[in-house]
Amino acid sequence: MSFRFVREFLKSPGTVGAVWPSSPALATTMVRAARVQSADFVLEIGPGNGAFTGPILENLRPEARFLAVEKCPLLAETVSEKFPGARIVVGCATQLTAHLKDQGNPDSIVSGLPWAAFGDSLQDSILKQITSSLAGHGVFASFAYFGPHRLRAGRAFRRKLDAHFREVETTPVVFANLPPAFVYFCTNTIQVDR
Helix, strand or coil: CHHHHHHHHHHCHHHHCCCCCCCHHHHHHHHHHCCHHHCCEEEEECCCCCCCHHHHHHHCCCCCEEEEEECCHHHHHHHHHHCCCCCEEECCHHHHHHHCCCCCCCCEEEECCCHHHCCHHHHHHHHHHHHHHCCCCCEEEEEEECCHHHCHHHHHHHHHHHHHEEEEEECCCECCCCCCEEEEEEEEECCCCC
16 A cells, blocks of 8 residues: 555655655544544545545444545545445546535545645635535644644645635644644635635
């Protein structure tokens, strides 16, 4: 599994964004921050090798729904093989509303996307799709590496989150991840033209 992940990173670092999968400790923090246990419909974008997918599915209520959208076909196949009961589609986060057509609005969106590898316009496009798709009472969760979040790109991304959500909070840093990371969890979307 890790070999596939590293291979995809080397082929397209702008799509995979990390050289090593997220740790179980970060996955646990992500699931809690995203309120997966109480969600009716969880959307995962950018599942990669499934580091968050497993804990999401383990904490999903029996009647809740799950959908993952992965841009890389090989990684989508990997996650589908690992979790045969999960619905994984190959697609882009810039088209979330199309992927969710007739599905309803998720009340929990979990992101494994490599935001730092994206340009401003792509970040804006994806965040607009997220705020357009998320249920009004829902939560969006995404992780960031501790340290780089203080650099210019990291601060700019935080400002984008503040522009798209009325409430942006962070978890404590998960040092049992390589590199250490924390989770942003955001609520109360701001629906304005951007």
